Amino acid sequence: MRKVLITGFEPFGVSEVNSSWETAVRVGQLAPKGVCVETLLLPVSFVRAGKMIREALKEKRPDVLVMLGQRGKGESIDIERIAINMMDASSPDNDGYHPQEQTIVDGGEAAYFSNFPVKTLRDALLHKGIPARVSNSAGLYVCNSTYYNALNEIYEQGLPTKALFIHLPIISEDFPIEMLTDAILAIIETIRH
Ligand code: PCA
Numbered sequence: 001m002r003k004v005l006i007t008g009f010e011p012f013g014v015s016e017v018n019s020s021w022e023t024a025v026r027v028g029q030l031a032p033k034g035v036c037v038e039t040l041l042l043p044v045s046f047v048r049a050g051k052m053i054r055e056a057l058k059e060k061r062p063d064v065l066v067m068l069g070q071r072g073k074g075e076s077i078d079i080e081r082i083a084i085n086m087m088d089a090s091s092p093d094n095d096g097y098h099p100q101e102q103t104i105v106d107g108g109e110a111a112y113f114s115n116f117p118v119k120t121l122r123d124a125l126l127h128k129g130i131p132a133r134v135s136n137s138a139g140l141y142v143c144n145s146t147y148y149n150a151l152n153e154i155y156e157q158g159l160p161t162k163a164l165f166i167h168l169p170i171i172s173e174d175f176p177i178e179m180l181t182d183a184i185l186a187i188i189e190t191i192r193h
Helices: 021-029 046-060 118-127 143-159 177-192
Strands: 003-009 036-042 064-070 077-080 082-084 110-114 131-135 162-168
Touching: 003 021, 003 046, 003 143, 003 177, 021 036, 021 064, 021 162, 021 177, 036 046, 036 177, 046 064, 046 177, 064 143, 064 177, 077 118, 082 143, 118 131, 118 177, 143 162, 162 177
Parallel strands: 003 036, 003 064, 064 162, 077 131
Antiparallel strands: 077 162, 082 110
16 A cells, blocks of 8 residues: 545534544644555535545545544544445535435445445554444435545446545544544554555
């Protein structure tokens, strides 16, 4: 593994920062030697984030894509196993788009699994004392839709990229930015070996 692309999202809703982008920036600065880490900020927009992730996969051709998103007051770092072909938003995205039970790709697969061994990555975090779990739903908002777009591009185009989505809790006393950063660095180290 040589080239890693890490994405994070801009703030949305009532949050002024998004833990996913804060973490991506720090991971980019602390990348282990021998690994080229690039970061990409995604808009909280179903349409624009989907297009951007597809373009990034085509243009940058990363070996590994780790997408980060923020999940409210989560109690763990959630390694997402699956992306599903459905958008059903409880509030509009940052473009004011508010899809209700719409497919992301008409006629596309109902769902895709990550092509990473998610339990191995969870265990690597637990081993470091970081609360982590495998999650079977990334929700039906922009994170799930970005994950689905990425996996659809990879599987349909036969790209060699390995891709994973991780939901992070908001930054708090229980989950300081240092812990979130360490978690993603540990994921990169595990993927590497
Ligand atoms: N979390 C949202 C979208 C952007 C983010 O950081 C989600 O879980 O879909």
